[in-house]
Amino acid sequence: MKTIAAVLYEMGQSAPYATTRPLVIEELELPAPGPGEVLVEIAAAGLCHSDLSVVDGSRPRPLPIVLGHEASGIVRETGAGVRGFAPDDHVIFSFIPTCGRCRYCAAGRPALCENGVRANLAGTLLNGARRFTNPRGLPVHHHCGIAAFSRYTIAVTESLVKIDLRLPLATAALFGCAVVTGAGAVFNTAAVRPGESVAVFGLGGVGLSAVMAARTAEAGCVIAVDVLETKLALARELGATHTVNAATVDPVAVVRELSGGGVDHAIEATGNERGMAQAFHVTRPGGNTVAISLPDSRRLFSVPAVTLSAEERVVRGSYMGSCVPRRDIPRFIELHQSGRLPVDRLITRTLRLEQINEGFDALARGEAVRQLIQFA
């Protein structure tokens, strides 16, 4: 069958992307789903910084590739041996496929799944396959085993989570990356307890999800830090008790003052090591810094060494919110449906697939929280 997709052929092209158009809209061929595979019609797909990092070359992936790793869709066909999924099921995707067999899956840490990470780096499905073929007959890679910037995609069942049919599909898409990453960092990695203080640095979709989750976890004070007033205003609506504009004041000094000498948890979602350092420096002795963004792999992060021992400060990484997708995504959806994670507020605007290059310009300029490509 044919699908229409946005294909990246060359990384590192200069912005504005509306002019250079690194994402090429073209028709690709897809076969019927193979054993263990599912054909999904994508409903909505979010534009995330980790897609932009492949476009700008800071997180290289094999080319050509169909990007897109935060999406919802409807199952249209299942391959041989597929259990637990049937046509018309609504699904979202886990951006690490979880094999269920490796040492990390066995330890309840599927975000580190060895086989999933290996497949993602190779740009294939978990079973090693590439299913898209371009008009010149070349195979095209799958981003995170998902490849959501395509009207139809093929994924293995280990990449899929079935969701409640009542959840609007546009909202559902956000649970695949922004919500698992941000809310998971608060509930799983940091394990914020009622009354504790939380600072969140960087208010994209991930950071704002962390703000909402901190409020839901009954944190005492929730301090949101960014350089854009529009995002700070949204953070206040979503539960931040204080906001700090890092473009106009020294955020470290102000957050430390607001929290009476430092916070219990600093969640970093800035995408750069400077933001990580600021987050570390606002924690109190015994405090916890949770790094969730993906800076350029060549950048280093340093802290005063003695603070780890003499002050028992902790720096923790959090990938995919330390989530177990089939355990955590349904419970985050429950929180949303009971009004406690209003993640639909993160949607800035919806785009057609043909507007995807313009969408990445808006994301790079920080103008948008979450933009969704809508296919239907």
Ligand SMILES: [Zn+2]
């Ligand atoms: Zn993402």
Ligand SMILES: [Zn+2]
């Ligand atoms: Zn695994």
